[in-house]
Amino acid sequence: MEFVTLKVFDNPIEAHLLKTKLEGEGIPCFLQDEHIVSLNPLYNYAVGGIKLVIHSADTDAAYSIIQEIDNSPSLNEENTAIICPQCGSSNLYTNYKSMRGSKGLFAAILSFLMGVFPIYYKNVYKCKACGNEFNVNH
Secondary structure, three states, rough: OEEEEEEEEOOHHHHHHHHHHHOOOOOOOEEEEEHHHHHHHHHHHHHHHEEEHHHHHHHHHHHHHHHHHHHHOOOOOOEEEOOOOOOOOEEEEEEEEEEEOOHHHHHHHHHHHHHOOOOOOOOEEEEEEOOOOOOOOO
C-alpha cells in the first residue's frame, strides 16, 4: 500500500491535534520526523518538518476533514466566534507567526546576519479577508 504526506507541520502539538482527529474518524496515520524536530526545532528545515502520513486510499476523506476544520470559526472562552475587529469576518488564520513592528524588523535583520532561525515572532490571528493581524484580549 502506498503512503502519502498529507500535511507538514513545524509544531508537534498541531500535528498531534490533527492526527488525533483523523484517527477518531477512522483514518490510520502516523507522524514522521516528529522526534528530531522536537529535540531541536532548527532541524525542522533540514528534515522538511513533521510530516503527517496516511494511506493513499484515505486521501479524499482526510482532505475533507481538514477542509471542515479550516472552515469552522475559531472560538473564544465564551464559545462565541472570534471575528476580525477591522472587517467583521470570522474567516481567520490561527497561530499566524507575525514579525510586524520594530522588534520583528530588528529580529529579521539580526537573524539574517547571523544565519539563525528568527528569534522573535508573535502568534496572532490574521484575517483571510482583509489581512489584518490582531490579538484576542482575554
